Amino acid sequence: MIAFLIKRLFHAFLVMFIISVISFAIQDNLGDPIQQMVGQSVPDSERAELREELGLNDPFMVQYLRFAKNAMHFDFGYSYFYGEPTIEVVLRHLPATLELVFATTVLIMLFSVPIGVYSAIKPRSPLSRLFMGVSIVGISIPVFLTAIVLIQIFAIGVQFTPFPVDTGWGSWLNGLLSTDGGMPAYGRGDVVHVVGTWSTNFASLEGLSYLVLPSISLASIMLPLFIRLIRAEMLEVLQSDYVKFAKAKGISMRRIYFVHALKNTMLPVITVGGVQIGTLVAYTILTETVFQWPGVGLMFLDAIERSDIPLIVTYLMIVGLIFVITNTLVDLIYGLVNPTVKLTGKPA
Amino acid sequence: MALLEVSNLDVRFALRQGDVKALRDVSFTLDRGERLGIVGESGAGKSVAAFTILNLIAKPGYIADGSIRFDGRELTTMKPRQLQQIRGNKVSMIFQDPMMTLNPVLTIGEQMIECLKAHRRIRRRDAREIALNKLHQVYIPSPERRLDQYPHELSGGMRQRIIIAIALLLDPDVIVADEPTTALDVTIQAEIMELLLELCEKHNVALILITHDLGVVSQVTQRMLVMYAGRVIEQGPTREIINDAEHPYTQGLINALPQMATPGQRLNQIPGSMPSLANTPPGCAFHPRCSFSVDANGERRRDCREVIPTFVRSGNCDVACHMVRELVERHSPEHDASDNGPSEKREAL
Numbered sequence: 001m002i003a004f005l006i007k008r009l010f011h012a013f014l015v016m017f018i019i020s021v022i023s024f025a026i027q028d029n030l031g032d033p034i035q036q037m038v039g040q041s042v043p044d045s046e047r048a049e050l051r052e053e054l055g056l057n058d059p060f061m062v063q064y065l066r067f068a069k070n071a072m073h074f075d076f077g078y079s080y081f082y083g084e085p086t087i088e089v090v091l092r093h094l095p096a097t098l099e100l101v102f103a104t105t106v107l108i109m110l111f112s113v114p115i116g117v118y119s120a121i122k123p124r125s126p127l128s129r130l131f132m133g134v135s136i137v138g139i140s141i142p143v144f145l146t147a148i149v150l151i152q153i154f155a156i157g158v159q160f161t162p163f164p165v166d167t168g169w170g171s172w173l174n175g176l177l178s179t180d181g182g183m184p185a186y187g188r189g190d191v192v193h194v195v196g197t198w199s200t201n202f203a204s205l206e207g208l209s210y211l212v213l214p215s216i217s218l219a220s221i222m223l224p225l226f227i228r229l230i231r232a233e234m235l236e237v238l239q240s241d242y243v244k245f246a247k248a249k250g251i252s253m254r255r256i257y258f259v260h261a262l263k264n265t266m267l268p269v270i271t272v273g274g275v276q277i278g279t280l281v282a283y284t285i286l287t288e289t290v291f292q293w294p295g296v297g298l299m300f301l302d303a304i305e306r307s308d309i310p311l312i313v314t315y316l317m318i319v320g321l322i323f324v325i326t327n328t329l330v331d332l333i334y335g336l337v338n339p340t341v342k343l344t345g346k347p348a
Numbered sequence: 349m350a351l352l353e354v355s356n357l358d359v360r361f362a363l364r365q366g367d368v369k370a371l372r373d374v375s376f377t378l379d380r381g382e383r384l385g386i387v388g389e390s391g392a393g394k395s396v397a398a399f400t401i402l403n404l405i406a407k408p409g410y411i412a413d414g415s416i417r418f419d420g421r422e423l424t425t426m427k428p429r430q431l432q433q434i435r436g437n438k439v440s441m442i443f444q445d446p447m448m449t450l451n452p453v454l455t456i457g458e459q460m461i462e463c464l465k466a467h468r469r470i471r472r473r474d475a476r477e478i479a480l481n482k483l484h485q486v487y488i489p490s491p492e493r494r495l496d497q498y499p500h501e502l503s504g505g506m507r508q509r510i511i512i513a514i515a516l517l518l519d520p521d522v523i524v525a526d527e528p529t530t531a532l533d534v535t536i537q538a539e540i541m542e543l544l545l546e547l548c549e550k551h552n553v554a555l556i557l558i559t560h561d562l563g564v565v566s567q568v569t570q571r572m573l574v575m576y577a578g579r580v581i582e583q584g585p586t587r588e589i590i591n592d593a594e595h596p597y598t599q600g601l602i603n604a605l606p607q608m609a610t611p612g613q614r615l616n617q618i619p620g621s622m623p624s625l626a627n628t629p630p631g632c633a634f635h636p637r638c639s640f641s642v643d644a645n646g647e648r649r650r651d652c653r654e655v656i657p658t659f660v661r662s663g664n665c666d667v668a669c670h671m672v673r674e675l676v677e678r679h680s681p682e683h684d685a686s687d688n689g690p691s692e693k694r695e696a697l
Binding site: 239241242248249250251253255263337338339340 | 452
């Protein structure tokens, strides 16, 4: 177990090293920071001075080593735009994103398991076919389009009047087809401060209502993936000899489905799913932009527009770190759940 | 009355190309404590027969016709819940591959206790006690420890012992063993077979042994069925069939045993291979491979080509073969000599 952790830690360092080289290379080649920092009236001589002062004329290796040394202390320099340490800017935006990802994960777990299991147990039922059809649609539509449609329907409202409005039944039918809107779809609304830079949406009903549309649209791409994954795994497990043997033992179908089959189904789902949850952090860029959700995704997009390179690099490093951490956690959980896997430092 | 009575069983698989008939007109009986062998090549329908007994045939397979009566109760029309009460309780199964039969994420103890709890109102501690006792019976070393182990921590032979222990948990009347030793090491095979035989005899459990190992069948079973392309083609007392098979196919099987070959020569074989169930020849399914179906002019006999043979009584055996029928009906005194050749050698088996 300890050996496993040490080995994973080593892996994590290796991955972070590669990410840091790539992000630094981006930093070195992405636009001219001097141009962003000073006004047009500043003469070339002053620009050259600033360039020298910031160490931008040093060789790549020297610059990288300086960067890496500071990065070890989570010091990624100052944001050109905010004028404060980038890490503080990122930490200020991170809770919003993590809360959004958390809400989405809860949605995914709540719906993917029952729907996936149901459509595996009854693959031919009309409901299963409907789930499968809708999930294909969900996977195919890009997140931002889903988000915009959701905003139109639930935030702005749709007035649809194909039936005569002056009759009772007509306005009733029109009412069925129309929505009032009113769901919040801009920003986080009122949040409750918890600790440090963390303010939460989960403390009040109103705060939660701000989470609804963003988390649904973020889930729209992952939920179908999970449903299909669980269904496919479950279908395979149901064909296995040990499920047949359990049937031959006279065990109730309920126990066969939810103990014998589901436990085996969840093993690969944990591995794939864990990694996908990590990916969600990156997916938030689109969702946050559409909903103006003040998280790191929106911050990253703004930083790109402003060529705020230190902030871009910090974002890449932090998201990379989140990836590495979730992956390690997933491996750890997998080892604990699957009895046939022993967590050792030895190569498999 | 027989304990298990299977009559005129037809099992089909509904595939896109149409129904494939996996079992046709299969009938047999099993008495309390009797041991019955079912033999045949791969694809003859042996395993389908095994699974059908407990109505465990998975979709798209279904029982098209026939009846399975166990202890006077009809299983083919029984409600799933009642059937569940018989599975594992009155009739239990042993599968082919012990590496795949136990659930990898549940402990041995869990998989034994759940079976007891499914059929009896019993406290967990008592169930554990029974499980332990059964593990003793199948000679598992340090059984207490095994209960908390996972399947992957045990060897194949050990797992098959545990599966036998599970099969015996509720003192069933019948055990259906589908090639219980095929996936095991040759050295372990004999041990497991001996154990199974010993336990069946001790507890007076009837056994249906499905295998393609004629040696095992002759040692373990009292009666046997030979299957070919979904049909039973010969059945009777094991000793009689092994020593004096009537059906040309059974003769071929016995001749193909390595013991039957002359040293230094190629092993005997039946020419050709078994037809796929989707495409069985008309008449006797074996006729394209049968050397006896060719008449003196070198042409295939018409009845073999066109008419499905029915059973004819020969000695204590039932045989489905036109040639045997002719011989029996003629009461030919030399009919024993007609299956010329291997009969002397068969004595050696």
